Amino acid sequence: MFRNQPSRTASRDSSGFGFPWNKLGRLYKEDPSIFSKHPKELTDRLCEYKSYGFDNVTLIGICLSFPYVLSGECKLGGEIDALFDDLKKLCIHFDLIRCVEGNVDTWYEVCRKILVFYDMGCEKGMVGELMGRSKHIFVEYSEEILVQKMEFFCRLNVKKEEVGLLILRSPEILSFDLETPMISVLDFLKHFGFSMKKLKSIAQEYPHVMGRNKMANLPHVMRALDLHEWFFNELKGGNHHLLGDYVFSGADGALDRDFKDGLDRIHSSRTPLHTISKLNFMHGIGFGENNLTMKTLVHLHGTSSELQQRFDCLLRIGVDFSKLCRIITLSPKILNQNPRIIERKVKFLCQDMGSSLEYLDVFPAFLNFDLENRIKPRYRFHMWLSEKGWCTKNYSLASMIATSEKNFVGRIYGIHPAAPKQWFECFSYKKSSNGCVKRH
Incomplete structure (x- = not known):
């Protein structure tokens, strides 16, 4: 039929098969x-x-x-x-x-x-x-179109096989416009049957997600609300038609006044395209059109693609999507660091300090401090104090790391009068000239 380099007879064979x-x-x-x-x-x-x-x-x-x-x-x-x-x-x-x-x-x-x-x-x-x-x-x-629709539902962080089966069992989904419409988060959840009591609770717990967003961002809106599994089960259970029936009415979706003021400031700034790109990144991970989104945006540095890489890095490490969005509202600057640096800090937190990723829920600013010049020396110094028997109190990681240098030195002096000298000579990154190395 065709062997090695196709010959003139390769386009047909004796049985009548013909490959173009x-x-x-x-x-x-x-x-x-x-x-x-x-x-x-x-x-x-x-x-x-x-x-x-x-x-x-x-x-x-x-x-x-x-x-x-x-x-x-x-x-x-x-x-x-x-x-x-x-x-x-x-x-x-x-x-x-x-x-x-x-x-x-x-x-x-x-x-x-x-x-x-x-x-x-x-x-x-x-x-x-x-x-x-x-x-x-x-x-x-x-x-x-098939790939586009499937990618939309895969962003709900569900099994790909389940997405394929959803399309086969409910093919009308392929006719839904899942890109251009706007949604109001609370109005959309109400459309799916949430009670007013439940909606009020969600608004209080996830203020950063409230307001308007694009339908294209809906999967990550649901993940930011920790409702992605519920939502996909609703679609599988026969309520997929609600997704197609939803019409943005403007109810509970009027543009937040503070958000609008922030948007006006962006458009009148020197770099509106750069800032709008970062804002679109935030909407893409589930943040709505609200004042908290604008307040968080001010602290984010880098391009939208760089912010996405850092966000994806934290997800890859194992931080839960919904928790990560909440952490960003508390400590936005965690997204201003190179992914490699983020990975090293998390590795030290979990492996060397024996903590877990859940500790970032309590102390997200941990990721903002310098690993070599702040986190490692202070933690190792406290370990040394404990080994010496000088420190009998268990200090939290936050109290070890977030305390100012002046207060830190004052505290360790209270633990033992000789502690500050040891700190400055053998642990602090401001190493003395006697050649004493840091403790490892």
């Missing part, structure tokens, strides 16, 4: 090993697949999208059988073939859309029935 020349490059890029196979081996394999009931055009589209069915990397009876079981249900039993224009380009696009669901983790051999019942999505929506 303009698609062979894509197939070679996906799996070059196919072109080292003997033509008869490929022909026999294709004839075996054709026995499932597919015509040549459909089968070529399948092979272009799932090259491993030609390469033989997966044996029949395993993944390939599971794949063809799904495709047979979708294309033949549910008659998708009748809905698709019979050319290779169209079938390749259809199979690419099917591949999207497998890439999301949907198990081959288990979703053919669901795909068949929602077969219209493979004709009416582009691959880009």
Whole structure:
């Protein structure tokens, strides 16, 4: 069929299979090993697949999208059988073939859309029935739309497989505009059935999330409220239509006066685009159009992409999304540091100091202090005092680190008159000239 470099006879074979020349490059890029196979081996394999009931055009589209069915990397009876079981249900039993224009380009696009669901983790051999019942999505929506919608729900921090199944079970979601509409957070939650008592409690606990935001930011709004799991369960449970039915009415969504004043100041400043970009970052992680958002914004330094990297770093380390948003309102400057520095401080907190990430809920400013010149020497000095038996009181990390130098020295003098001399000579970063090194 095609072996090594395609010859003039490579576009057709004795069994009538014909792969378009303009698609062979894509197939070679996906799996070059196919072109080292003997033509008869490929022909026999294709004839075996054709026995499932597919015509040549459909089968070529399948092979272009799932090259491993030609390469033989997966044996029949395993993944390939599971794949063809799904495709047979979708294309033949549910008659998708009748809905698709019979050319290779169209079938390749259809199979690419099917591949999207497998890439999301949907198990081959288990979703053919669901795909068949929602077969219209493979004709009416582009691959880009499918990926876009799935990415929206994946931002709820749920399993990708669950997102794929949600789309297959509730395909009308694909018609919802999840980008441009505005939402009012409390109005949206009310639309989903929250009582006034519950709404009041949420407003008090999460003031930084209140106000208006874009529908595109809804997944992170829900994560900032710690309601993402509840929300996704509502969608899975049949209330997905509420997402499509929601209309921003302006109720409880009027622009916050203080927020508007802050917005006016931004637009009249020297760097409005830079500041608006940072504000959009904040909205993107769930902060609403409110005064607290503006107050927090003032303390954030760096570009929006740098702020996002630092935020993602803290998430990757293990800080809970909702807690991290609240921490930022208490100590915004934690986002003004290089991710590598943040990682080192958290590592020292958890491994050397024996604390946990939860301590950042109590003392988020820990991340604002210099690791080498403040955190390490003070902590190690207190450990030394305890080992000497001079300090019998357990001081909190905050009292060790956040205390001013003057008060710190006064405290350790009260613990032992000789302590300040030891601090300045062997622990403080203001090391004396006698060559005494810091304690490690």
